[in-house]
Amino acid sequence: MALSEPAAAAATFERRVLRSAGEHHYLRVWLELPDGGARPSAAQFKQLVVSALRELHGEVGAALPVDVLTYEEKTLSAILRVVSSGLVKLWSALTLLGFYQNRRCAFRVLQVKPCGDWIGQQ
Amino acid sequence: MVRFKNRYVLCEVVSEDPQCRQCIEDRAVGLAVRDAIGRVHGDFGLACCSISFTVKYLNAYTGTVLLRCRKDSYRLLCSALPFVRQLESRNQRYPCFLNTLHVGGTIRTCQKFLIEYNRRQLLLLLQSCTNEEERRCVQKSLLRCSLTEEQCLSGNEDDDDDGTETD
Amino acid sequence: MAGFADLNLPQGSDKKSLQALLETAAHLGYSAVALNHVIDFKEKKQEIVKPVSPSELFPSLPVVQGTSKRIKVLTRLTLVISDPSHCNLLRSTSPNIRLYDIIAVFPKTEKLFHIACTTLDVDLVCINVTEKLPFYFRRPPVNMAIDRGIYFELLYTPAIKDSTMRRYTISNAISLMQICKGKNIVISSAAERPLELRGPYDVANLGLLFGLSEGEAKAAVSTNCRATMLHGETRKSACGIVYTVKKPRKVEEEETLPACKKAKTQA
Numbered sequence: 001m002a003l004s005e006p007a008a009a010a011a012t013f014e015r016r017v018l019r020s021a022g023e024h025h026y027l028r029v030w031l032e033l034p035d036g037g038a039r040p041s042a043a044q045f046k047q048l049v050v051s052a053l054r055e056l057h058g059e060v061g062a063a064l065p066v067d068v069l070t071y072e073e074k075t076l077s078a079i080l081r082v083v084s085s086g087l088v089k090l091w092s093a094l095t096l097l098g099f100y101q102n103r104r105c106a107f108r109v110l111q112v113k114p115c116g117d118w119i120g121q122q
Numbered sequence: 123m124v125r126f127k128n129r130y131v132l133c134e135v136v137s138e139d140p141q142c143r144q145c146i147e148d149r150a151v152g153l154a155v156r157d158a159i160g161r162v163h164g165d166f167g168l169a170c171c172s173i174s175f176t177v178k179y180l181n182a183y184t185g186t187v188l189l190r191c192r193k194d195s196y197r198l199l200c201s202a203l204p205f206v207r208q209l210e211s212r213n214q215r216y217p218c219f220l221n222t223l224h225v226g227g228t229i230r231t232c233q234k235f236l237i238e239y240n241r242r243q244l245l246l247l248l249q250s251c252t253n254e255e256e257r258r259c260v261q262k263s264l265l266r267c268s269l270t271e272e273q274c275l276s277g278n279e280d281d282d283d284d285g286t287e288t289d
Numbered sequence: 290m291a292g293f294a295d296l297n298l299p300q301g302s303d304k305k306s307l308q309a310l311l312e313t314a315a316h317l318g319y320s321a322v323a324l325n326h327v328i329d330f331k332e333k334k335q336e337i338v339k340p341v342s343p344s345e346l347f348p349s350l351p352v353v354q355g356t357s358k359r360i361k362v363l364t365r366l367t368l369v370i371s372d373p374s375h376c377n378l379l380r381s382t383s384p385n386i387r388l389y390d391i392i393a394v395f396p397k398t399e400k401l402f403h404i405a406c407t408t409l410d411v412d413l414v415c416i417n418v419t420e421k422l423p424f425y426f427r428r429p430p431v432n433m434a435i436d437r438g439i440y441f442e443l444l445y446t447p448a449i450k451d452s453t454m455r456r457y458t459i460s461n462a463i464s465l466m467q468i469c470k471g472k473n474i475v476i477s478s479a480a481e482r483p484l485e486l487r488g489p490y491d492v493a494n495l496g497l498l499f500g501l502s503e504g505e506a507k508a509a510v511s512t513n514c515r516a517t518m519l520h521g522e523t524r525k526s527a528c529g530i531v532y533t534v535k536k537p538r539k540v541e542e543e544e545t546l547p548a549c550k551k552a553k554t555q556a
Contacts, residue, residue, distance in 0.1 A: 032484060055452065058164030060201075092166075092498045095491040098449035098484075106484045108317075109491055126467070165452055166498065169459035194467075194500075 129196035137218035292320030293489035294514035313483035340364035399424035406434035
């Protein structure tokens with residue numbers, strides 16, 4: 001949606017208001033898993049995120065619409081998308097996660113953005 | 123005056139099994155509610171709600187329970203109450219559910235509501251009476267049903283009357 | 290803008306693991322850390338030893354990510370007190386205590402909490418997060434501590450390890466917030482391994498979970514930590530006299546005081 005407001009001078013200004021940009025937040029995360037064991041697959045990664053939410057925020061947290069948009073098994077980095085109202089829940093659940101299959105791990109949240117136009121850039 | 127604001131949630135235990143009534147005690151109900159909050163809202167919900175959580179009043183005959191929690195977290199508590207599935211005590215499990223009747227800021231408002239509610243229940247009971255004896259008992263209870271001065275001051279104990287003879 | 294700081298890294302005996310911790314902290318963006326030496330009086334009598342100088346322990350300090358400065362390492366002493374007689378150590382002018390940058394106290398009973406907030410000369414009061422609070426917080430000592438410039442410390446690493454600890458941490462933190470209204474809070478780890486450390490923005494988000502506002506949560510990791518460090522510095526500059534200073538400007542005035550006093554005594 002664009003609203004144009006021509007100024008008094010020769011230049012015209014255009015103000016763009018993006019209505020739908022506030023719905024989701026995007027997180028770039030990295031799972032630090034230093035021991036040399038098996039790396040989680042994409043499905044296991046999503047399950048890990050959901051189980052972290054379930055532990056900290058219960059069934060309500062586990063039902064949050066979280067999507068794993070990209071996931072690289074080699075580097076264990078991923079981009080998650082969550083509804084903006086659930087950002088604090090997801091972020092805190094990832095922060096307080098300490099174990100994956102009884103192996104010590106840590107989630108490092110590298111970037112949080114309200115719009116997703118940077119996905120695909122490394 | 124700065125003080126902690128609480129919310130009092132009045133609910134009744136509804137069960138098909140009449141033996142469930144003997145299971146209604148504050149420890150069993152408290153555990154069942156906390157378990158439900160833990161399931162629905164996780165560690166965070168349990169931590170928030172348990173700051174000032176107690177079972178303030180319990181009536182096993184009518185199945186009325188009064189719970190207290192902080193004002194900031196009463197929504198977590200109320201949203202978790204429908205998920206209570208059973209009461210467990212002394213290794214006996216009885217399926218039941220909690221029906222929320224009233225949420226108030228003080229015990230007095232809940233007490234007033236409970237008296238009105240019990241009066242309505244007694245009226246319903248009156249209509250379903252089968253013989254004269256029962257009718258007289260229920261009518262006697264109905265007439266006793268009001269908030270007297272002593273009851274106001276004492277607070278929250280034994281202010282509701284039920285159909286059965288307890289004295 | 291004040292840099293991020295983590296004021297509680299337990300000082301284990303292993304130098305290599307400490308080095309790994311420091312490197313992780315620098316990588317995550319912390320500009321300053323404090324190595325914590327805990328003294329628990331319940332165990333057999335312990336002497337307060339001189340703090341190990343960081344330059345001896347670590348020949349080269351890692352560079353903080355995002356800046357070109359090296360990470361700053363401070364020394365901190367935590368006294369776990371469960372008896373009023375333990376406070377005498379703080380009151381006496383023991384030479385070794387003065388050498389630490391930050392002094393913290395961990396009160397175990399309500400009376401000791403009151404004493405710590407109102408009279409003791411400390412920078413931090415630790416709040417128990419690993420068990421149910423044995424006492425309720427009261428407004429008068431907490432308000433007095435806020436006026437004196439003492440900060441309350443919450444740890445987050447126990448919440449990562451165990452589900453029950455998580456509940457106690459959140460519960461105790463929310464109880465504290467309801468009394469102090471989010472002022473004078475410092476959130477720090479007590480990480481023994483690099484994997485137990487979390488980035489500063491993650492920790493600030495945890496503050497949101499405890500009920501802080503966004504500004505207060507960020508301050509809990511940055512501005513309040515810097516104020517605590519400055520509070521500890523005033524103890525060093527004013528020999529034996531206690532001032533509670535919150536604004537950094539006053540530190541310069543503070544340091545000229547001893548010189549004036551010296552002039553007066555000489556005159």
